[in-house]
Amino acid sequence: MKKYTDKKFWNEYFDKHARGPSVVNNSPFSDIFDKYLISNPAKTVLEIGCADSNFLCYLAKKFSYQAYGIDYSDAVTRTAELFKFNNLPEPTLHKTDLFSWQFDRKYDLVCSFGFIEHFDDLNKVIAKHSELVAPEGKLIITLPHFAHGQYFLHWLIDRDNLKKHNTKIMNLKSIRKAVEASGCKIEYLSHYKTFGFWTENNKMSRTAKITNWLIIKSGKVITKIFGYDRPNFLFSPHIICVATKT
Numbered sequence: 001m002k003k004y005t006d007k008k009f010w011n012e013y014f015d016k017h018a019r020g021p022s023v024v025n026n027s028p029f030s031d032i033f034d035k036y037l038i039s040n041p042a043k044t045v046l047e048i049g050c051a052d053s054n055f056l057c058y059l060a061k062k063f064s065y066q067a068y069g070i071d072y073s074d075a076v077t078r079t080a081e082l083f084k085f086n087n088l089p090e091p092t093l094h095k096t097d098l099f100s101w102q103f104d105r106k107y108d109l110v111c112s113f114g115f116i117e118h119f120d121d122l123n124k125v126i127a128k129h130s131e132l133v134a135p136e137g138k139l140i141i142t143l144p145h146f147a148h149g150q151y152f153l154h155w156l157i158d159r160d161n162l163k164k165h166n167t168k169i170m171n172l173k174s175i176r177k178a179v180e181a182s183g184c185k186i187e188y189l190s191h192y193k194t195f196g197f198w199t200e201n202n203k204m205s206r207t208a209k210i211t212n213w214l215i216i217k218s219g220k221v222i223t224k225i226f227g228y229d230r231p232n233f234l235f236s237p238h239i240i241c242v243a244t245k246t
Contacts, residue, residue, distance in 0.1 A: 001099075002120040004164045007072050014052050014075035021078070021085035027058035029113075029142060029192070029240060036138065036187060036242045039063045043108040046132060048098055049115040051075040056091060057082050059109070067091035068107060070098060098128060106134040117143045122169045122178045130182035133245040139184050142240045145170050145191060149234035158199040171233070175241055184243035194230055196237030 027033070041064040047056040050069030056079060060067040069079055069091055076095050083091050094101060110133045116125045126141070133139050146154050146162060147170035154162045169175070172189055179186055 001124055004118045004120070004166060009164075010051070010073040011075065014073060014078070017052075019052070021082045024054050024057045024061060024082065024086055027055060027062075029140075029238075030058075030062075032140075032188065032192075032240055032242065033059070033062070036140075037063050037109070040065070040108075042066075044068060044105075045109040045111065046070065046107040048110065048112040048129065048132075050079050050091075050093070052078045053113065054082065055111065055113050057086055057088065059111070060088055060091070061086060065109065068093070070094040070096065070101060072097045103132060106132055106137065108134055108137045109140065110137065111140040113142045114144060116141060117146075117165045117167075117169060120166055122166075122174060123181060126175075126178040127182045130179075130184050130245060133184070135245055137245050139179070139243045139245065140241070141175070141179075142192070142238055143170065145236055145239050147171060147233075150197070150237065153197055154199075161200045170239060172239065175239060179241055179243050183246055185246050186241060186243045188240070188242040190240060191231040191233060191236035192238035192240045193236055194232065195235045198237075 039062070043065050045056065045059050045065040046068040047053060049071055050056045051071035051073040052075045056067050056069050059065055060083070067083065067088070069076065070093070072095065076093050079093060080090060083089070110129055112129065116122065119125045129139055129141065144165065146165050147167045151162070151167055172191070176186060176189055
């Protein structure tokens with residue numbers, strides 16, 4: 001299976017974007033979490049790709065879940081530091097590759113945020129997620145949406161970052177097919193937000209910086225004018241899926 005990134009890339013990425021621990025009181029996708037998750041200290045949550053992530057901490061804090069995480073990056077230790085800073089029980093963390101991990105239990109909630117798009121075999125990646133979900137447990141997957149109209153914007157501003165993502169899977173049809181094939185029933189699948197754009201290109205020319213500024217400032221106005229002021233396949237910056245293991 002082809003990977004669009006590797007361990008070296010992520011170690012360097014997290015070193016470059018190092019941040020100290022902070023109080024975690026909110027999170028992206030919190031409206032979706034509130035709709036589909038119920039607080040229960042007896043339940044477990046596993047985040048796949050948890051290194052230097054606030055998501056696992058937020059879910060443990062908001063819903064009282066017992067926290068587990070897996071990531072092969074050295075930055076996985078920062079997740080433990082974040083839990084300590086937020087006065088939460090220490091999470092159980094596994095520093096290993098997901099596809100070689102010999103796990104010994106399943107989890108009530110399995111989630112990943114910006115993980116599956118770094119591989120070319122969508123079915124295999126989602127099947128691995130599903131394999132870790134307990135019966136009647138939930139699966140939550142999000143990924144950036146760099147396809148369609150967003151593809152052009154990223155191609156224009158940040159082509160190097162675009163190459164690290166499998167844009168072919170960034171559509172609802174592909175996600176639905178792979179999730180259902182993995183033995184999960186979809187509860188929610190949609191593009192998320194109306195417009196958003198970010199770049200990791202820190203060496204932009206003056207012209208590119210001006211273009212980036214114009215894109216961000218005018219994006220929401222343009223989408224509203226043309227009737228896309230709702231989650232849409234052209235410019236929404238994320239896709240999110242919530243499913244239950246059958």
